[in-house]
Amino acid sequence: MSRISVIGTGAWGTALAAAFTRQGHDVRLWGRNAATCEEISRQHSNQAYLGDARLPESLTATPDMTVALEDAEIVLFVAPAQSTGDVAAQATAHLPQDAVLIACAKGIDNRTGQTQSEVIGEKLPDHVVGVLSGPSFAADVVRGLPTALTLALPEQEMAQALAQELSGDAIRLYASDDTIGAQIGGSLKNVMAIAVGICRGGGMGASAEAALITRGYAELVRLGVAMGARPETLMGLSGLGDLVLTCSSELSRNFAYGIAVGRGQDVSGLKLAEGVHTVSIANEIAARHAISCPVMQTAGLVLSGRMSADKARTTLMSRPIKAEHPETR
Ligand SMILES: NC(=O)C1=CN([C@@H]2O[C@H](COP(=O)(O)OP(=O)(O)OC[C@H]3O[C@@H](n4cnc5c(N)ncnc54)[C@H](O)[C@@H]3O)[C@@H](O)[C@H]2O)C=CC1
Numbered sequence: 150m151s152r153i154s155v156i157g158t159g160a161w162g163t164a165l166a167a168a169f170t171r172q173g174h175d176v177r178l179w180g181r182n183a184a185t186c187e188e189i190s191r192q193h194s195n196q197a198y199l200g201d202a203r204l205p206e207s208l209t210a211t212p213d214m215t216v217a218l219e220d221a222e223i224v225l226f227v228a229p230a231q232s233t234g235d236v237a238a239q240a241t242a243h244l245p246q247d248a249v250l251i252a253c254a255k256g257i258d259n260r261t262g263q264t265q266s267e268v269i270g271e272k273l274p275d276h277v278v279g280v281l282s283g284p285s286f287a288a289d290v291v292r293g294l295p296t297a298l299t300l301a302l303p304e305q306e307m308a309q310a311l312a313q314e315l316s317g318d319a320i321r322l323y324a325s326d327d328t329i330g331a332q333i334g335g336s337l338k339n340v341m342a343i344a345v346g347i348c349r350g351g352g353m354g355a356s357a358e359a360a361l362i363t364r365g366y367a368e369l370v371r372l373g374v375a376m377g378a379r380p381e382t383l384m385g386l387s388g389l390g391d392l393v394l395t396c397s398s399e400l401s402r403n404f405a406y407g408i409a410v411g412r413g414q415d416v417s418g419l420k421l422a423e424g425v426h427t428v429s430i431a432n433e434i435a436a437r438h439a440i441s442c443p444v445m446q447t448a449g450l451v452l453s454g455r456m457s458a459d460k461a462r463t464t465l466m467s468r469p470i471k472a473e474h475p476e477t478r
């Protein structure tokens with residue numbers, strides 16, 4: 150049994166906290182909203198983010214970092230990606246010396262281009278920093294449905310030991326030492342899911358969606374490898390696995406966001422769609438590495454209002470004809 154602290158009382162932080170509590174760990178949640186913490190601790194629910202899902206009675210949440218991080222052996226950072234630096238900075242004064250830190254948000258810091266583990270590592274340089282990522286809807290995990298994820302730490306043996314410790318009936322972890330690779334899939338699949346959602350919302354057909362997922366995956370691999378990911382990681386749960394889930398289910402907020410854009414609907418009240426905040430920096434990084442990413446680039450233009458969904462379709466369809474796998478020719 151481990152002492153786990155979870156930073157973030159949104160959908161994913163709460164779902165992970167519930168799942169690890171049920172698997173026998175001693176879990177404490179931290180959230181910035183005192184009323185949400187009170188609801189989790191006393192009513193065993195988090196209506197705003199997880200509807201009627203029941204949380205374990207022994208799970209408590211607090212807005213006090215000192216209380217939340219007391220004796221923590223493992224700390225999961227689960228605030229939205231663009232807030233990870235802020236919450237890591239807030240945790241500095243309260244972290245036990247040997248705590249292992251795990252980045253769980255999916256996105257690239259849009260000010261620095263850093264991955265989540267790099268953001269945390271910069272704020273908290275004396276700690277081991279790992280990554281938890283893969284195909285997993287909070288709505289499934291909070292209900293105890295079976296889920297498989299990648300757990301990456303800088304050393305394979307360490308990852309293996311922690312994966313063993315944290316796996317249980319509902320959550321099965323696969324160990325990896327590719328911390329960069331484990332974050333690229335989760336960050337870029339959100340952008341691809343928005344693109345595929347736009348395609349769905351614009352009524353472009355299932356064949357077009359499959360084409361976008363496949364060509365989007367090719368971009369994810371090209372850019373991921375340029376950023377330091379291993380190709381096999383991108384082929385795994387945190388890459389292809391999460392791309393498939395997010396691009397095919399309307400439970401995905403990124404996919405739902407894309408559908409709304411494709412239909413020309415107002416997106417202002419929609420839930421967090423991390424791809425919206427990652428698309429520009431991802432395109433900037435691709436340009437820096439001279440990697441061709443037409444799907445991501447077109448998605449960026451549509452999301453910033455510089456291109457219509459219809460024009461995106463004709464732009465992608467009229468690109469020069471080329472080899473499907475130029476790198477192998
Ligand atoms: N919901 C899901 O199914 C999954 C989400 N993720 C990732 O987890 C991360 C968090 O997502 P969700 O929990 O779903 O988001 P959410 O929108 O449900 O909740 C976000 C939470 O973070 C809090 N928050 C926002 N800004 C903050 C700040 N500056 N400081 C402290 N707290 C702040 C909000 O109050 C809220 O409690 C995202 O990067 C997402 O991609 C990963 C896997 C599954």
Ligand SMILES: O=C(CO)COP(=O)(O)O
Nearest residue numbers: 283284285286401402403
């Ligand atoms: O990351 C997720 C599934 O693995 C959740 O996807 P959304 O953020 O698009 O809802």
